[in-house]
Amino acid sequence: MDAEMRELSYAQAIQEAMAIAMEADERVLLMGEDIGVYGGAFQVTGDLVERFGVDRVMDTPISELGGAGVAVGAAMTGLRPIFEFQFSDFATLALEQIVNQAAKMRFMLGGEVSVPVVMRFPAGSGTGAAAQHSQSLEAWLGHVPGLKVIQPATPYDAKGMLLAAIADPDPVMIFEHKLLYKMKGPVPEGHYTVPIGKADVRREGSDLTVVATSIMVHKSLEAAQALQAEGIDIEVIDLRTVRPMDKRTIIESVKKTSRLLCVYEAVKTLGVGAEVSAMIAESEAFDFLDAPIVRLGGAEIPIPYNPDLERATVPQVPDIVAAARDLVRGAR
Amino acid sequence: MARKAVLEKAAPTNLPFAYRHYDAGQLREVLRKMYLIRRFEEGAEDCYMRGLIHGTMHLSIGQEASAMGICMPLAEDDQITSTHRGHGHCIAKGAEVRKMFAEFFGKTTGYCKGRGGSMHIADVAKGNLGANGIVAGGIPIAVGAALSAKRLKTGKVVVSFFGDGANNEGAFHEALNMASIWKLPVVFVCENNGYGMSTSTARSTAVRNIADRAAAYSMPGVIVNGNSFTEVAEAAHAAIERARTGEGPTLIESKTYRYRGHSKSDRNRYRSKEEIEDWMSNRDPITLFEAELKEFGIIDDSGIEAVREAVRQEITEAIEFAKASPAPDIGDLQNYVYTELA
Ligand SMILES: Cc1ncc(C[n+]2csc(CCOP(=O)(O)OP(=O)(O)O)c2C)c(N)n1
Numbered sequence: 001m002d003a004e005m006r007e008l009s010y011a012q013a014i015q016e017a018m019a020i021a022m023e024a025d026e027r028v029l030l031m032g033e034d035i036g037v038y039g040g041a042f043q044v045t046g047d048l049v050e051r052f053g054v055d056r057v058m059d060t061p062i063s064e065l066g067g068a069g070v071a072v073g074a075a076m077t078g079l080r081p082i083f084e085f086q087f088s089d090f091a092t093l094a095l096e097q098i099v100n101q102a103a104k105m106r107f108m109l110g111g112e113v114s115v116p117v118v119m120r121f122p123a124g125s126g127t128g129a130a131a132q133h134s135q136s137l138e139a140w141l142g143h144v145p146g147l148k149v150i151q152p153a154t155p156y157d158a159k160g161m162l163l164a165a166i167a168d169p170d171p172v173m174i175f176e177h178k179l180l181y182k183m184k185g186p187v188p189e190g191h192y193t194v195p196i197g198k199a200d201v202r203r204e205g206s207d208l209t210v211v212a213t214s215i216m217v218h219k220s221l222e223a224a225q226a227l228q229a230e231g232i233d234i235e236v237i238d239l240r241t242v243r244p245m246d247k248r249t250i251i252e253s254v255k256k257t258s259r260l261l262c263v264y265e266a267v268k269t270l271g272v273g274a275e276v277s278a279m280i281a282e283s284e285a286f287d288f289l290d291a292p293i294v295r296l297g298g299a300e301i302p303i304p305y306n307p308d309l310e311r312a313t314v315p316q317v318p319d320i321v322a323a324a325r326d327l328v329r330g331a332r
Numbered sequence: 333m334a335r336k337a338v339l340e341k342a343a344p345t346n347l348p349f350a351y352r353h354y355d356a357g358q359l360r361e362v363l364r365k366m367y368l369i370r371r372f373e374e375g376a377e378d379c380y381m382r383g384l385i386h387g388t389m390h391l392s393i394g395q396e397a398s399a400m401g402i403c404m405p406l407a408e409d410d411q412i413t414s415t416h417r418g419h420g421h422c423i424a425k426g427a428e429v430r431k432m433f434a435e436f437f438g439k440t441t442g443y444c445k446g447r448g449g450s451m452h453i454a455d456v457a458k459g460n461l462g463a464n465g466i467v468a469g470g471i472p473i474a475v476g477a478a479l480s481a482k483r484l485k486t487g488k489v490v491v492s493f494f495g496d497g498a499n500n501e502g503a504f505h506e507a508l509n510m511a512s513i514w515k516l517p518v519v520f521v522c523e524n525n526g527y528g529m530s531t532s533t534a535r536s537t538a539v540r541n542i543a544d545r546a547a548a549y550s551m552p553g554v555i556v557n558g559n560s561f562t563e564v565a566e567a568a569h570a571a572i573e574r575a576r577t578g579e580g581p582t583l584i585e586s587k588t589y590r591y592r593g594h595s596k597s598d599r600n601r602y603r604s605k606e607e608i609e610d611w612m613s614n615r616d617p618i619t620l621f622e623a624e625l626k627e628f629g630i631i632d633d634s635g636i637e638a639v640r641e642a643v644r645q646e647i648t649e650a651i652e653f654a655k656a657s658p659a660p661d662i663g664d665l666q667n668y669v670y671t672e673l674a
């Protein structure tokens with residue numbers, strides 16, 4: 001580990017990125033519900049209000065639509081707001097401002113404005129928060145040209161991609177899996193960026209390409225580890241960015257392994273896995289496929305409260321192991 | 333902007349606000365712009381009827397005094413957010429009609445390079461952050477712009493125009509509340525023309541006056557005759573001063589009327605001909621303003637005719653400019669979705 005690398009949690013990494021950006025640029029400010037003295041619902045902003053004051057760590061009323069709109073307007077006129085949704089589910093209250101305003105403003109005005117806003121969405125299941133506090137809505141926003149949508153999976157990427165998002169002139173939506181907030185990992189000190197729109201090969205392998213997002217990257221790596229004992233060699237790609245998608249990295253990997261498995265937590269149909277599959281089906285990698293493409297996604301139900309049901313709703317390591325094994329052994 | 337009141341010495345101080353506050357040249361310019369708005373919209377309507385412009389448009393004919401009264405006290409770098417009925421706001425804030433026509437014709441010389449059209453007309457350089465296709469969509473954005481003004485200490489004031497229909501959207505409530513708790517330099521201007529499409533305010537809105545809602549946000553709520561330039565300007569002036577000195581927002585309800593249908597698809601089944609006739613013949617904002625200007629000796633009939641003629645010519649030339657302008661290249665379809673990095 002480099003000298004300046006430390007172990008930080010995913011939440012700490014995000015907080016550090018925000019602090020660095022605020023230190024460097026007066027225009028950066030945080031907005032959201034209970035992000036001040038409370039520290040944010042998931043303690044991501046923590047004590048930043050003590051360092052930067054209430055004018056730059058702004059508690060908003062419980063006004064997702066209005067708050068998102070204020071962030072959009074501020075971004076159009078010279079500030080660099082980072083707007084925290086308390087839960088990603090509440091994007092549904094603010095879709096007007098995200099989809100109709102932030103995403104399209106530059107286009108509608110013929111390039112006369114930019115909207116450098118960052119919106120952060122604590123997402124995903126696994127906390128027993130049930131159907132309205134556990135969703136993974138990244139594909140919803142990923143469908144909208146004008147937005148950039150990212151899902152960092154590690155503390156390192158959480159910091160680097162957030163810093164890239166803050167520097168980005170366009171609206172960037174960050175989906176942060178709530179179960180990742182406490183995960184620790186090496187994070188360099190100081191400023192660095194991880195590019196938006198670039199996937200990362202987390203593990204090289206020859207038998208199968210797994211394209212995973214967010215927390216599923218870690219589950220897929222675990223599955224790959226387990227399958228190594230069976231002589232199955234899996235490549236795991238961390239998609240990292242939903243829009244714009246890094247097609248090249250996936251295409252090259254599938255050309256090498258000839259098999260593709262997509263693993264994501266969101267509801268399986270009409271999601272990120274559908275896009276990756278279709279993209280490969282349309283690409284030169286199609287001719288290299290030795291097996292059908294398989295998607296492993298969330299069940300077609302709202303996230304249930306009961307913990308066993310909740311776990312059963314989204315792909316788990318044994319599911320990934322079984323799907324990967326079937327694909328490589330030709331059971332598919 | 334210190335404006336010299338030329339009439340102040342000569343005239344009694346009970347003159348209406350505008351005639352104390354603006355000089356004769358400024359007042360004649362207001363008349364010219366009111367005509368420019370009306371003739372622009374008549375011209376746009378005509379082009380639409382002749383199939384030269386596609387899509388739809390929402391005309392503000394009958395509401396010109398409101399747009400001018402609000403924008404006149406604004407400084408050039410103050411900002412506005414506008415609505416689907418936003419041509420008047422755009423012109424009042426200083427836009428050039430030829431670039432507006434070019435936008436309506438979908439040309440690259442238009443304000444939005446042909447990507448926005450009537451419903452997204454904007455003039456960022458002159459502080460117009462854009463019309464909006466979403467009812468109440470611009471209200472939170474104006475509050476955000478006011479937040480920028482306060483934080484960046486630019487001294488700017490932001491005006492948010494919206495209609496009576498918009499005041500029943502949640503965004504209205506959220507935005508006014510935040511503007512008030514944070515004391516932001518923003519003025520909310522509800523142009524109450526009596527209807528949101530076909531639905532009258534009596535049928536849609538629980539309070540008698542939209543300004544009554546200001547009390548819920550601890551801000552002044554002011555009702556003005558939106559067809560009287562001087563009344564609107566007086567209220568706007570006070571609200572803008574209040575905003576600029578850091579005292580926070582105001583809600584102005586400008587009561588007015590639109591002569592035309594809601595959009596090009598309106599069959600006017602929800603109001604009577606008599607009602608429309610009454611507003612047109614007894615309360616027309618331009619007629620009212622001209623009568624005052626004449627009464628106070630600021631312009632005479634030949635002066636008015638000269639203004640009309642100049643506007644007619646400007647509109648004709650603007651339409652010619654739009655027609656002659658180049659259309660966007662299909663190869664540029666992907667432009668402006670994301671910020672182009674050099
Ligand atoms: C969120 C939303 N709902 C509905 C519409 C359709 N619509 C466009 S204008 C309008 C009426 C708005 O009335 P008002 O705010 O009074 O403005 P006016 O048209 O009278 O100027 C409606 C219903 C829309 N564009 N956006």
Ligand SMILES: [Mg+2]
Binds near residue numbers: 495523
């Ligand atoms: Mg109306």
